[in-house]
Amino acid sequence: MHTNDGVTIKNHTADPQVTKADLRRAAWASSLGSALEYYDFALYSLASALIFSPLFFPNSNPATGLILSFGTYFLGFAIRPLGGIIFGRLGDKIGRKFVLLATIVLMGGSSTLIGVLPTYNGSSGDWYSAGAGIWAPVLLIALRLLQGLGAGAEMAGASILMTEYAPRKERGFYASLPFMGVQIGTVVAALVYFLMFNANQNTAITETWLWRVPFLASVLILGVAIFIRMSLKESPTFQKLEAHEQIVDKPLTTLLKNSRPTLLRGIGLRLAENGTSSIYQALAVAYVTSQAVGVTGPIGALSLVFAASLGSIVVPIAGKLSDRFGRVKTYRSFALFQLVAAFPIWYVLSLGDTVLTIVVVSLALGIGTWGMFGSQSAFMSELFGARQRYLGVSVAREVSAVISGGIAPMIGAAIIAAVISADGGPEVTGAGLGAWIPIAAYTAVLSLITVISTFFIPETRGRSLDDLRDAVDDPTLAS
Template sequence: MSTPTTEQAADPTADPEYAANLRRATLASSVGSALEYFDFALYGLSTALIFNVLFFSQEDPAMATVAAFATYGVGFLARPFGGLFFGVLGDRLGRKWVLVITILLMGGASTAIGLLPTYEAIGIWAPVLLVTMRLLQGFGAGAEQAGATVLMAEYAPVRRRGFFSALPFIGIQAGTLLAAIVFSLITLLPEEALLSWGWRVPFLASFFLILVALFIRVRLRETPTFIELEKHDQIAEHPIREIFTRGLPGVVVGIGLRMAENGGSYMFNTLALAFFVSVVGQEADRSLLTWGVTLGSLIGIFSVPITGAISDRFGRRTVYRFGAVFMLVYAFPAWWLLSLGNYVVSIAVIGIGIGIAVNSMLGPQCAMLPELFGNRHRYLGVAMARELSAVLAGGLAGVLGAYIIAVSGGNWLLLAIYMATLALITTASTFLVPETLRRDLTRLDDAVKVSRDEVGDDVSATTVTIRTVGW
């Protein structure tokens, strides 16, 4: 690479080679995020409306729904193990090739779901196979989003890290939006066609997204910060030991930050549909209600990068805390309005919940989680914070929420209290973490172990240095 000019030093995106790599990294992360959330949103939408009918005994429909949500939760149980396994590889071998492997595993499992026989055809083996595919899907997804988050944070220019790190998460909204649109369209089919072959089509279509993502990621270059680790021979020999000793405070705080964002997301994306059906009855128009998820994803396409950019100016914690408090205040009126059984009102409630409450936290989170961890174990740290919280928040939300609906007869107040509790945990967590704005990502120490004064010094730093920490 040629020596950078004064303009390029002030704005690294002025360097054509850097700008090209940044665009490639953004595209690679976005397509993977779109595939992951297309699959997960599609699975979530199918859980309450299709899988409970096709893959479980119908002797007790309410318990069949609970069992279907349990398989949904199984995917979250697999994610921490995938994050642990691939996180170690990402910190030892690099970010690029781990992302190639995870997209193949995750997308392949999702495609295979579209080929599974139903309970009527093979009995108990139907849910067994469904759980197996869900485990594989979750295992790959456990490192996919962490890898995309780390990749973009390490590629992004320091002073615009919040904005650039949030751009791939448009893929999350695009994937969720695409899943909602596709699901809305297939539910227009006659019920017999929907339950026989229609539901399989979007799962099988995942195969084409795999090919696109794979083509882009193979051409991607390794991130600058990982190259620095290799150059200075500072790659962690025992990243698992490091993350569960020195890095544990960062993981715990990261989990707390994710409780409202992740749990709230899956409550609005999937549980709200099951709750609405419990209120209105089985005659509920399923295709109409999924437009709430579509609206939320459409809002998120704008709200995620905007809140990421705002965090570049006002700090990660300030913006994150706004989103958590908004969800706390929104929880009670939202679930009460859903209990009214009005389609238009419910679509608006779900859209605002996803598009504003959830995504006001997701925007700053894209840069904040990678900034919490040192360079030696960043991939693993982000993966553990994301995926352990996914089990505690997202996975549990479906199972516990479905159980609350079943045993309480659809009590909206209990669901509102549940969501408010998640929001309180996240609000409290924003007071436990130092401001990470513009933190030097080549540092080897974690942000949560640094005094506020020292973190403040990082905000004004304009140069990148390697700091060797004595172990």
């Protein structure tokens, strides 16, 4: 036995038995939660770009309304670190299973309730036809905050649970499976929007009740996810922590005392992945459909369908590659792709060509962003020691989400508005050409930070998940 920060690490007994049925159930439980989170994420991204402005901020001009709409989008990210801390502490103190149930209810319930909100001025699709005035955006913001609280620990919990269940030599592949739920949720949300816009070509979707349907549909995924998670066993690693009385009373204190270097590295890893996810799912859609570029039709939904379809292939391949070549090399390769592709992709988006837009968004998301996604799950979990893993992964994920993903669409919307104003208005041909350069630069900077971060992290492939030390504190790991 040896000690670590005054805690005795006992020679543990045999691992709690994980059967193939347990592994399969854990994969489904994690994947459905991820599907719901990213269904909500893609749903809110598309709604922020396309419909929330006239429904909840109608007294603003289109450019300002878009900024306000993305402001509510940002608030959901801003609250996520708090959700990560609250539920991450619980995940390290009372178990992964309880938190995964709590977060899915909070997240799915909030998303469903958005579907019954009254709008600012009222419409034919409102149950409160007179309109709720200022209470409409207030209620939207409140539900977005609750949604963000739940999401702050959902993906961290799903990835940790699957990593702790998975066989050591295939950990990258199995841990990537919950991220397949990301593709499912994204495709479903995009298809729903695509079908709604095509079925409603003669009437603005904001003037009917149809915009509510995607949010109300969240309850279906929620019900299935709860049913499966109720029968889930606790993760083997947490069972051993309980058995050996190694659970700490103050996970946050332990994390800040022992894991600050690991947190900074984890945040650096996530900047490119989370930032470009928001940039290409929310901002790119708003950009190409704005007055600056002027692409019409359900381009955002179509782009996400193709991107997520490609991502569903790339994610498990990335997990496999991380098992074969290591977490660091695999992750760095996808981040480099995103860095090199940033300026060419945004230049193509500025041209306003529908087919090329779908192609480049699919490449950026399907290969760059979701390639990092697929190799990230096991990587992030292996970075942290067993006692503070849930909290550590949650905080690293969500702080990076605020810095990169949450604020990006709001900044981008301001850039688009400034370019249109400077160029004399939407009637000026080529008004969108000036906006793409700073947005591409922001994308490239986030990717560069992630690439640099990978040079300061040891290779974690196959390390013991029962180790109480963080990977950066383990001298046996190669840099």
